[in-house]
Structure formats: C-alpha cells, structure tokens
Amino acid sequence: MENQYELKDGFLRVRIPKELDHHSAIGLRAETDMLIRTYHVRHLIFDFSGTEFMDSSGIGVIIGRCKNMNYSGGSVEAEHLNARIEKIFLVSGLNKIIKVHKN
Amino acid sequence: MENKNEITITFDSYSVNEGFARMAAAAFLTEFNPTLDEIEDVKTAISEAVTNAVIHGYEGTIGKVTLNFKRKGQEVEIIVEDHGKGIVDIEKAKQPFYTTKPELERSGMGFAFMEAFMDHVLVESKPDEGTRVTMTKKVGMREV
Numbered sequence: 001m002e003n004q005y006e007l008k009d010g011f012l013r014v015r016i017p018k019e020l021d022h023h024s025a026i027g028l029r030a031e032t033d034m035l036i037r038t039y040h041v042r043h044l045i046f047d048f049s050g051t052e053f054m055d056s057s058g059i060g061v062i063i064g065r066c067k068n069m070n071y072s073g074g075s076v077e078a079e080h081l082n083a084r085i086e087k088i089f090l091v092s093g094l095n096k097i098i099k100v101h102k103n
Numbered sequence: 104m105e106n107k108n109e110i111t112i113t114f115d116s117y118s119v120n121e122g123f124a125r126m127a128a129a130a131f132l133t134e135f136n137p138t139l140d141e142i143e144d145v146k147t148a149i150s151e152a153v154t155n156a157v158i159h160g161y162e163g164t165i166g167k168v169t170l171n172f173k174r175k176g177q178e179v180e181i182i183v184e185d186h187g188k189g190i191v192d193i194e195k196a197k198q199p200f201y202t203t204k205p206e207l208e209r210s211g212m213g214f215a216f217m218e219a220f221m222d223h224v225l226v227e228s229k230p231d232e233g234t235r236v237t238m239t240k241k242v243g244m245r246e247v
Contacts, residue, residue, distance in 0.1 A: 022154045023118035029208070037161075051123070053143070055150040060210040084143050091219050092212055 005035055016051045020058035022064045029061050033068070042074040046098075049080035055059040066098055077101060108134065108174040110204035116161045116168050124153040124170055124183075127245065131172040132179060135243040144220035145179065145240060151213040152183035152236045160187025160203065160234055178241050193226050 004010040006013040014032055017024050035041060044065060048054075066076045079101040081089065114120045125146040132142055149170070156168045171182040190196050196203075197218075202211035217224045221238040222246055228234040 019122060021118075021121050021125075021150055022158065023121050026118070053146065053150075054212045055147050055154070056212040056216050057154055059212060060208040063210060064208040084140075088147070091216070092210070 001043065005031065007035065007039055010040065011045065012036065012039070012043070013045045013047055014019040015047045015049070016058075017055040018050055018055075020051060020061070021053070022057035023054050025057045025061045029064065032065060036068070040052070042072075044069055044074065044076045046076070046078045047080055048078060048082070048085050051085055052082070054085055054088050056092070059088070059094055062086075062094060075099070106174060106176045108172075110172045112170065113167050113169045113222055116157045118154075118157055120168070121150055121157065122154050124149050124168075127170060128172070128181065131174075132242060135177060135179065137242040138245060141240070141242040142173075145242070146205075148217045148220045148240075149181055149183065151216045152181075152238070155213050155236075156183060156185035156227070156234065158209070159190075160185035160222065162188065165171050175241050178239055180228065180237065180239045182235060182237050184233065184235040189230040189232055189234055190226070190228040190231055191230055197226065208245075218245070 004015045012035055017028065036044065046062060069076050077099045081100060089100065110131060111211070114123065128145050128149045129142050132145060153168060160166070166185060166187055169184045173180040193245060195201055195215040199215040200211040202209040214226070217236070221240045223239045225237040226234065
C-alpha cells in the first residue's frame with residue numbers, strides 16, 4: 001500500500017483501494033483516523049482513481065469521516081469516481097453529503 | 104447447452120471471503136452473457152449479504168456461510184445462508200439507515216442495496232438459527 005496517503009499543509013489525500021468493502025475498510029479507517037489526529041488534518045480528499053468496487057461498508061467509512069471532520073470544522077471531498085462508483089454515490093445519497101469533483 | 108446450472112460453495116465467515124464471494128458470483132455469471140453493469144450489480148448485492156452474515160450473523164466469530172448459485176434460463180438465483188444469531192425483526196432490518204451496529208459505522212444500507220441491484224430479494228430468519236437471503240435477477244437480456 002505504498003503512497004496510499006499523501007499529507008501536505010493540512011490536506012490529506014487518501015487513495016481508496018481497488019475494492020472498498022468491509023474487509024478493506026477496517027484498516028483504511030484506522031489509518032486515516034490516525035493520520036487525521038496526528039497531523040491535524042483540515043481537508044480530507046478521497047481519491048477513487050484506482051477504485052472499481054465499493055459497497056455499503058465503504059459508504060459507512062466515508063460518512064463516518066464526514067461526521068468527524070464536520071465536528072472539527074474541516075472539509076471532505078471525493079474525486080475521480082468511475083461510472084460504477086458514481087452510481088453507488090447516487091443510490092446511497094452520498095453525493096448529497098460530500099462534495100464530488102467532476103473529472 | 105441447457106441453460107441450467109447450479110453451484111454450492113461453503114466457506115468460513117472471515118471478512119477476506121467477502122471478496123471471494125464476489126469473484127465467485129462474477130465467474131458464475133459469465134455464461135449468461137451479462138453486461139458489465141449487471142455483473143457489478145450482482146457483486147454488490149452478494150457483498151452486502153455476505154458482509155451481513157460475517158458482521159451480524161456471526162458477530163466476528165467464525166461460522167460457515169453457504170452460497171448457492173442457480174441458473175434458470177436468463178435468471179440467476181443466489182442464496183446466502185448462515186447459521187448465526189438470526190434477525191429478530193426483518194422488516195426493521197430492511198429499513199434504509201437502520202443498523203444495530205452504528206458503533207461499527209455500518210451505514211444501514213445493506214438490504215436497500217440488495218433490493219436496488221437485484222430484481223427480487225427474500226429474507227428468512229429465525230433468532231439463534233440463522234438467516235437465508237434469496238435473491239434473483241434476470242441478466243444478459245439485452246438486444247444484440
């Protein structure tokens with residue numbers, strides 16, 4: 001998982017793995033939260049450029065990070081969604097609670 | 104070839120097998136001449152059902168999950184069965200955003216996703232006996 005996380009000036013970019021399910025969500029959540037706390041991250045960006053699959057477990061992780069960042073006055077964004085991930089965002093309503101950058 | 108086929112797989116409820124179940128579903132579907140979108144829909148639905156068995160059925164303990172794939176013409180029937188703790192109130196469990204495990208950041212959208220991506224979903228469950236989810240979907244029906 002090299003270069004999965006990129007930190008710069010309060011920004012954290014998280015590269016979502018190829019498949020974001022309950023199994024892969026466990027480590028991703030722990031690592032992301034640890035980085036947010038340690039480096040006082042204010043802007044979180046989820047980069048889906050390498051992601052082909054996401055189910056409702058992935059939605060839980062994203063919503064959870066949104067809640068945490070909202071408490072601390074930070075922002076959360078998502079980018080580089082392929083058509084499938086866009087559909088998952090739409091069906092779950094995730095596109096209404098997180099800012100999605102159009103490619 | 105007759106358009107009939109059936110495969111049954113039983114595996115331990117380790118979370119790593121969620122991905123295995125998706126791959127098995129995709130492999131079973133290839134004979135249907137499905138669209139990519141149809142494959143992804145079925146993969147998402149089976150991922151939800153298996154994740155439910157792992158998290159809610161067995162609650163982190165290890166038990167057996169059985170997948171049954173059946174082909175009936177252009178319809179696929181998938182059964183996901185566990186012998187875990189079962190569901191007390193099925194109608195409540197199916198409500199979008201309802202979850203018994205908010206502390207695990209469960210979104211409560213598992214059954215909603217199964218229903219969104221499959222044609223039909225039937226949930227049968229008995230407390231302390233287990234849960235069986237039966238899902239069907241017609242695939243590979245597009246005009247060529």
